[in-house]
Amino acid sequence: MSEIDTANGELKKKISAFLLKNALYLVMFFLLAIIVMVQPSFLKFQNFYFIVTQSSSRIILALGIASIIVLGYTDLSLGRSVGMAAIVSSSLLQAVNYSQKIFPHLPQLPIVVPILLVMLLCSIFMVAQALIVSKLKVAPFIASLGFQLIIYGLQSIYIDRLNDSSPIGGLDPKFSKFAQGAIEFDNFRIPYLIIYALIASIIIWFIWNKTKLGRNMYAIGGNIEAATVSGVNVVLNILAIYIIAGMMYGFGGALEGARTGSVTNMLGQGYELDAIAACVVGGVSMRGGVGTVPGVVTGVLLFQIINYGLVFIGVNPYVQFIVKGMIIVLAVAIDSQKYVKRR
Amino acid sequence: MYVLEMRGIKKQFPGVKALDNAQLLLRPGTVHALMGENGAGKSTLMKCLFGIYQKDEGEILLNGKPVSFENPRQALDNGVSMVHQELNQVLERSVLDNIWLGRFPMRGMIVDDKKMLLETESIFEQFKIKINPQQKIGSLSVSERQMIEIAKAVSCNARIIVLDEPTSSLTESEVEHLFSIIKALRQQGVAVIYISHKMDEIFSIADEVTVMRDGHWIMTSQVTDITRDQLISSMVGRDFSSMFPPKKNKPSDEILLKVRNLTGVYQPTVRDVSFDLYKGEILGVSGLVGSRRTEMVETIFGYRKLKHGEIYINGHLLKEHTPRESIAHGLGLVTEERRATGIFPLMDIQFNAMIANIDNYCKFGLVNYKKSTKDTKWVIDALSVKTPSQRAAIANLSGGNQQKVILGRWLLTSPKVLLLDEPTRGIDVGAKYEIYQLMIDLASKGNAIIFISSEMPELLGVTDRILVMSNGRMAGIVNTAETDQEELLRLAAKYI
Numbered sequence: 001m002s003e004i005d006t007a008n009g010e011l012k013k014k015i016s017a018f019l020l021k022n023a024l025y026l027v028m029f030f031l032l033a034i035i036v037m038v039q040p041s042f043l044k045f046q047n048f049y050f051i052v053t054q055s056s057s058r059i060i061l062a063l064g065i066a067s068i069i070v071l072g073y074t075d076l077s078l079g080r081s082v083g084m085a086a087i088v089s090s091s092l093l094q095a096v097n098y099s100q101k102i103f104p105h106l107p108q109l110p111i112v113v114p115i116l117l118v119m120l121l122c123s124i125f126m127v128a129q130a131l132i133v134s135k136l137k138v139a140p141f142i143a144s145l146g147f148q149l150i151i152y153g154l155q156s157i158y159i160d161r162l163n164d165s166s167p168i169g170g171l172d173p174k175f176s177k178f179a180q181g182a183i184e185f186d187n188f189r190i191p192y193l194i195i196y197a198l199i200a201s202i203i204i205w206f207i208w209n210k211t212k213l214g215r216n217m218y219a220i221g222g223n224i225e226a227a228t229v230s231g232v233n234v235v236l237n238i239l240a241i242y243i244i245a246g247m248m249y250g251f252g253g254a255l256e257g258a259r260t261g262s263v264t265n266m267l268g269q270g271y272e273l274d275a276i277a278a279c280v281v282g283g284v285s286m287r288g289g290v291g292t293v294p295g296v297v298t299g300v301l302l303f304q305i306i307n308y309g310l311v312f313i314g315v316n317p318y319v320q321f322i323v324k325g326m327i328i329v330l331a332v333a334i335d336s337q338k339y340v341k342r343r
Numbered sequence: 344m345y346v347l348e349m350r351g352i353k354k355q356f357p358g359v360k361a362l363d364n365a366q367l368l369l370r371p372g373t374v375h376a377l378m379g380e381n382g383a384g385k386s387t388l389m390k391c392l393f394g395i396y397q398k399d400e401g402e403i404l405l406n407g408k409p410v411s412f413e414n415p416r417q418a419l420d421n422g423v424s425m426v427h428q429e430l431n432q433v434l435e436r437s438v439l440d441n442i443w444l445g446r447f448p449m450r451g452m453i454v455d456d457k458k459m460l461l462e463t464e465s466i467f468e469q470f471k472i473k474i475n476p477q478q479k480i481g482s483l484s485v486s487e488r489q490m491i492e493i494a495k496a497v498s499c500n501a502r503i504i505v506l507d508e509p510t511s512s513l514t515e516s517e518v519e520h521l522f523s524i525i526k527a528l529r530q531q532g533v534a535v536i537y538i539s540h541k542m543d544e545i546f547s548i549a550d551e552v553t554v555m556r557d558g559h560w561i562m563t564s565q566v567t568d569i570t571r572d573q574l575i576s577s578m579v580g581r582d583f584s585s586m587f588p589p590k591k592n593k594p595s596d597e598i599l600l601k602v603r604n605l606t607g608v609y610q611p612t613v614r615d616v617s618f619d620l621y622k623g624e625i626l627g628v629s630g631l632v633g634s635r636r637t638e639m640v641e642t643i644f645g646y647r648k649l650k651h652g653e654i655y656i657n658g659h660l661l662k663e664h665t666p667r668e669s670i671a672h673g674l675g676l677v678t679e680e681r682r683a684t685g686i687f688p689l690m691d692i693q694f695n696a697m698i699a700n701i702d703n704y705c706k707f708g709l710v711n712y713k714k715s716t717k718d719t720k721w722v723i724d725a726l727s728v729k730t731p732s733q734r735a736a737i738a739n740l741s742g743g744n745q746q747k748v749i750l751g752r753w754l755l756t757s758p759k760v761l762l763l764d765e766p767t768r769g770i771d772v773g774a775k776y777e778i779y780q781l782m783i784d785l786a787s788k789g790n791a792i793i794f795i796s797s798e799m800p801e802l803l804g805v806t807d808r809i810l811v812m813s814n815g816r817m818a819g820i821v822n823t824a825e826t827d828q829e830e831l832l833r834l835a836a837k838y839i
Contacts, residue, residue: 210453222433230445231416342609343647
């Protein structure tokens with residue numbers, strides 16, 4: 001009798017462990033099933049192609065912020081950094097024959113120059129944040145809360161002075177193609193966006209898993225004391241991670257600018273929350289020290305599938321907010337369960 | 344002559360002179376014990392060496408050359424490594440990553456995992472450590488993690504290794520294992536600084552001993568030239584005729600705490616523990632690491648969930664099994680992990696003293712500070728807590744004084760039964776004596792005490808009976824006067 005009890009208990013434990021580990025995916029799958037039942041045509045290849053394309057710049061941004069979350073920190077300045085990068089890059093890359101050019105005498109620049117410039121610009125702001133966070137020990141939440149306001153103010157002055165607050169348009173066709181173009185085959189095209197996201201994922205995967213910086217990042221996020229007494233230069237590693245994140249924001253921002261074709265100072269607003277949500281859904285722990293690149297990519301894709309799917313079956317947009325909110329809370333609740341000690 | 348000379352070291356923290364003229368002279372190829380009561384400044388001195396703290400004054404000579412490390416990196420680069428008292432490990436990462444953190448072997452831009460694995464395996468083989476290097480470190484036991492830290496310190500090829508209380512979570516056979524590693528290191532000419540409170544260990548492993556008190560250097564001697572009593576008296580600064588105060592409590596036949604078939608829900612837990620605790624009695628609890636002594640008292644206290652079993656306090660059956668109910672009926676629990684579950688580090692002594700009893704100081708939700716100030720004063724006086732004021736943050740006190748405040752906290756609840764989980768761990772000899780005295784005084788006033796300890800001499804010196812736990816079950820209860828260490832060890836292995 002008691003043996004059966006123990007066997008039953010073991011089985012129960014295994015099942016509950018499995019459910020806990022995969023609860024989020026099960027919920028997502030359940031939602032997807034509902035979407036498909038309501039509208040079977042959702043399963044068309046074209047929809048997924050569209051979703052992956054739409055997810056691409058989000059993947060790049062999420063991977064940038066994911067490194068910071070793995071450090072055990074957070075960053076609210078992502079969205080405004082993206083906006084700044086979009087504004088600056090598109091202001092420098094307007095078509096030569098466009099009548100309302102911001103810089104009328106600016107010659108046509110090779111598009112890599114402004115892109116590198118905004119990557120540098122975002123990195124500089126991130127360096128400042130990293131120093132404030134690691135040296136002055138300001139909570140990252142507060143430091144980035146302040147910085148997103150500073151960045152927003154600066155970019156608004158920029159766009160206000162130079163363009164009278166109207167959207168920046170008339171972009172250089174080469175720049176537009178940089179985001180909207182694709183490699184064409186006979187009857188199949190791979191958007192550049194997907195390729196950028198793929199390259200970014202590979203680079204970040206390499207950094208996280210193969211380099212000293214990546215190992216140190218996990219160690220700092222997992223136990224900063226241990227890293228310090230083991231001789232890790234904590235400040236330098238935090239700095240490097242923030243610079244990489246800044247570069248990702250800058251690149252992602254330029255992409256968003258080129259993709260939308262008409263840039264205002266509202267671009268990027270709230271992106272940081274989407275990115276953090278995707279990371280959390282993808283298993284990056286807000287406690288730091290835990291997370292994988294495939295997890296982050298999956299998180300972004302799942303989020304986007306649900307998002308798009310809800311639109312596809314015509315769910316009220318306000319209800320979509322509720323569903324998204326519940327998914328985020330559920331994700332963190334499940335993550336926390338792994339660390340709760342039962343007494 | 345000396346591999347390391349630290350002379351005239353001074354270090355001031357806000358309000359506390361942690362080090363004042365501290366000195367340590369270390370010869371190569373020796374094990375040098377660094378002793379002193381808690382708060383004597385041993386760890387602070389070592390942190391000044393290792394670059395975690397910066398000394399205010401004094402000189403540190405390494406191989407005759409003056410050094411002053413600004414961070415642990417520089418210390419490690421100069422052949423000084425340290426095993427910290429609090430295990431500083433990244434639990435979510437592998438054993439490998441933890442051992443090589445800070446000095447990953449590289450192949451170009453890439454961390455050389457293969458080399459890491461090979462070198463780790465050879466170190467493990469050399470020191471007979473049987474742990475899979477690719478396992479996540481969080482899945483290991485505390486004693487395994489302790490061994491990993493030691494292996495890490497050794498793998499740095501350090502010429503000086505500081506071990507700060509390395510045996511606090513090791514079993515006897517593991518301690519022997521550690522000693523064999525230390526002896527091998529000594530053979531290789533490595534100098535080991537060994538911080539410990541355990542006298543037996545000092546006399547079995549150390550060559551020289553330096554004693555510190557109140558941040559001062561007191562003496563340095565060959566271990567063979569000094570007796571245990573001399574060592575203790577130089578640590579506490581007064582003569583010490585005996586380790587334990589005279590026992591004057593007399594257990595009556597009135598049962599204060601009755602426990603029947605105590606069984607918990609979540610692992611690790613205890614199974615079917617039954618015993619009676621009498622008025623005026625001190626009941627010791629012995630057992631190996633992992634025998635779940637802590638889980639037993641935490642289950643009694645209602646901190647862990649009860650599956651079945653009954654607990655009666657003074658004949659009253661507990662129903663809710665929550666800490667609130669237990670406290671209301673006269674139970675008090677001093678937890679094992681003082682830092683993690685005992686103190687509120689940034690709050691002052693007064694807050695720490697009254698928090699278990701806050702209802703008593705409140706009227707209509709407002710705190711009566713007059714009363715709590717008076718009671719805190721009583722705690723400070725009655726337990727002779729060394730503190731500048733009631734308003735000092737408890738984190739600024741030494742471990743022994745923190746423990747006294749925690750004990751005072753429970754005394755203010757006027758408990759009938761006190762559950763003390765390793766109350767003397769990591770505190771100095773003088774404070775230990777005071778805590779033994781307090782336990783005996785309480786028992787002779789008609790309280791009852793459950794006293795968990797890993798140190799058998801103190802169980803044999805203070806208790807009336809000893810309950811031995813083995814693998815979550817009760818292996819037996821023996822009369823202290825009629826037992827010895829061998830019987831306790833035999834019982835402790837009963838269900839393994």
